[in-house]
Amino acid sequence: MTSKEMLNHLVAKHYEGALQAKKEGRPVVWATSICPQELLETMGLVTVYPENHAAAIGARKEALTFIEHSEAEGYSADICSYARVNMGYADIRHAEAQDIPLPDLIFCCSNICNTVIKWYENLAKKLNIPLIMFDMPFNHTYEVPAHSVKYMRGQIEYAIKQLEDFTKKKFDYDKFGEVMKLSNATCEWWKKATDWAKVKPSPLNGFDMFNYMAMIVCMRGNEDGHKLFKLWHDEMEAKAKKGKGPWNSAEEKYRIIWDGIACWPHLAVTFKTLKKYGINMVTSTYPESWNVRYETNDLSGMAKAYASNYANRNLDYDTDNMKKLVDDFSVEGIVYHSNRSCKLMDFRQYEVQRRIAEATGIPSVVFDGDQTDPRNFSEAQYETRIQALVEMMEKNKEAKRRG
């Protein structure tokens, strides 16, 4: 079985498992994408991730049904489109792309943004179910401060009590240790697999990273996820050793960073336009978010890892992070997705762009889009920017050739 086949199989298994659990009367949790899932896994709670589900709906071009429903309910078009899709789904309860069971518990961690706080509170209130909330304030200092780690640790300890009350079961700390170990191992394989893109040409087609990402969100703490990313890594290693690039039908001519979330409703267009010019997205600021690593049984380490997500870090950190990606992945250009949904990512984008251009001299372009709302993207405008980026990258290559 190839990793791609395994990925498709596991996605199906994940959703079928959740629907079956609901049928059997077992509780289902809805959780945010970078939450301490170790607690849920330890408790054996079936978990679905609304962000994953909204992305799948977006990729299947079905998002508008849910978005329009939410807007008619009174939610502003300026609210994140994942939120509008998911709140719409909570009412409509059926999507051609994929159905998910309604939740019995909401599990929310605000380390990814502030919108999730009100979005998940709304869900809990509307469905009249309990809510476990991790409040993770933005890190204004370069390093994650000790008080943030302490605050997060306290919340993890409190969440364990809340989960014990919800499940009426004792929390099994031995199993917790095992889940921690497995989660770290899975993240390590995710990181190792995506790091193969550092090789020139990259054996990894960066858009595959967007597809595999669904599984690092929902299968970090179980054996299936671990096997998948190990297999994917081995495939990348074999390709790299043979000197194979990202595609069979074209060569990698330029290597770029994609900043921000994918444009799911226009995934094919955004990918094919890049490929047409031989551009491979070798890395992105965003998939690194799931490299959540700490020592097994170190609760403070785990708290720190969840407080350290890049979206929750300050401008200087973000700039250094991007500079490092440029160096590590031999990047020649950057495409910034100005994603109307994600104010947190966009807010600093212009300044990061300015600083990176100054520090590295590599060209970049910004395009307007959205992670799931198809209305905020224009194909012609996207292509003009990509083509202009190619022209700038080519001039740099020429200058290098001339010495």
Next chain:
Amino acid sequence: MYLGIDIGSSSSKVAILDEQKRIAAVSVLNLGTGTDAYEEVMKDAMEQAGARKEDIKFVVATGYGRINFKGADKQITEITCHAKGASFLMEDIHTIIDIGGQDAKAIKLGENGQVANFVMNEKCAAGTGRFLEVMARVLGCRIDELSSFAEKSTKEISISSVCTVFAESEVISRLSAGEKVSDVARGAHMAIAKRVMGMAGRVGYEPKVVMTGGVALNQDMVRCMSKEMGCEVAVAPYCQAVGAIGAAVSAYDISHKKEK
């Protein structure tokens, strides 16, 4: 000979260079993508240059309509073509402000007139030629009369709506409140200048600044741009056709590189 064609959203432009890299023809028609205007400008330019089809060695297409234009040997974006064209026509340029039918862009040039960075408007036509077309319609004048009206302005009026549609109703209410056409026309120019200045600021503009695109024909608009940027803003010769000239220069350069 070497031909550049720029098919924009509201006009089509063709330029031809001869073997000595001199301009042999420039033709502009105010009809853009989706029309047959490109055939007409092409014919006109060929006649001006006294060229037959077989004399044209290389064709570069640019502008919004470049993707669907079938007769090009290469497509190059309007960003690179404006940089090429402006650097061909003028010396020591560091910043280009190009305002066309539905695009407004600020381009910063690096060494040898290459594009170092650029910023363009996205989903919105505010700050573009289309905005001025709407304003002219509401003010009841032709677009080429806006400049002479605005020159007579004696009072500062601010048009604050970012959206072209809302700005239209804002202008109507200003006029019904008794404001003069000349003051409102100047207000519309300043609204564009402020919006484009935002892009120029982001790109990190430096003098010498040159303006290209159809809106550069509006002298009051150029003065407003200069006031807003705090430096002289020159107008490129053949301002509407700078993209087409840049495309022709690229066609020449590509051909000669091949011959080497």
